[in-house]
Each structure stands twice: as structure tokens, then as C-alpha cells.
Amino acid sequence: MSHREHKPNGQPFGLTRQELIIIRLLCEGLTNVEIGARLKISYETVRSHITNLSHKLGVSSRMEVAVLAVSQNLVTTDANPEVPGRADLLAELEVVHGKIEKYVRRSRLLVQQLAGVPKPDAEPKVWELEC
Numbered sequence: 642m643s644h645r646e647h648k649p650n651g652q653p654f655g656l657t658r659q660e661l662i663i664i665r666l667l668c669e670g671l672t673n674v675e676i677g678a679r680l681k682i683s684y685e686t687v688r689s690h691i692t693n694l695s696h697k698l699g700v701s702s703r704m705e706v707a708v709l710a711v712s713q714n715l716v717t718t719d720a721n722p723e724v725p726g727r728a729d730l731l732a733e734l735e736v737v738h739g740k741i742e743k744y745v746r747r748s749r750l751l752v753q754q755l756a757g758v759p760k761p762d763a764e765p766k767v768w769e770l771e772c
Contacts, residue, residue: 654697663690664710708738
């Protein structure tokens with residue numbers, strides 16, 4: 642996962658207050674519709690915020706937004722700011738996220754093969770990916 646840290650407004654990664662709220666709700670497992678209802682904005686606006694967050698954080702999915710937010714301490718809860726075993730949980734999260742990325746790459750390759758798209762020489766063959 643690649644990301645860049647810049648702080649033009651003094652916030653981590655230059656995030657706005659609204660973006661930090663959306664990240665927190667995203668990490669709570671809420672859907673775009675649920676986040677929109679909670680914040681009284683449309684789900685399309687939420688989707689747009691998440692797309693902008695992905696660009697700001699240098700990641701490509703809402704899962705990566707959540708993983709980065711947790712690993713960089715962008716998200717805490719008032720009820721439990723210090724999670725017992727946090728380091729172990731973060732390590733496990735990184736392992737799981739790595740496996741998810743492999744499955745996504747494998748799925749893309751399978752779809753491309755089914756669509757008849759020629760494989761680039763640099764890409765591993767589907768059967769070479771271990772998950």
C-alpha cells in the first residue's frame with residue numbers, strides 16, 4: 642500500500658474534518674448509504690468523498706482507506722481509544738489485506754483471460770499466484 646503524508650491544513654494527510662468523520666464511519670463498517678443518512682448527505686456525495694480520500698491517501702479502494710486510517714491512527718473511538726493487543730491486530734490486518742490484494746489481482750487476471758485480453762509479459766500467470 643503506497644501513501645503520501647502531506648499536511649497543508651495542519652491535519653494528517655491534509656484531511657478535512659468531514660473526511661475524518663467519513664473515515665471513522667467507514668471504519669465502523671457503515672455503507673455509503675448509511676454514512677449519508679448519518680451525515681444527512683447523499684450516498685453519491687459520500688462516494689465522492691471516499692474517492693477524494695483515496696486520492697489524498699494514495700490508495701485505490703475504500704478497504705485501503707480504512708486500513709491506512711487504522712494503521713496511521715487517524716481513527717479512534719471515544720469509548721475505547723486504546724485497543725488491547727493493537728499491534729497484533731494491525732499485523733493481522735496487514736496479512737489479511739495482503740491476501741485480499743492477491744485475490745483481487747487474481748480475479749482481474751481471470752476476468753481478463755475470460756474476456757480474451759492479452760496478458761502483459763510482466764504479469765504473473767493466474768496459476769502462479771498463491772493465495
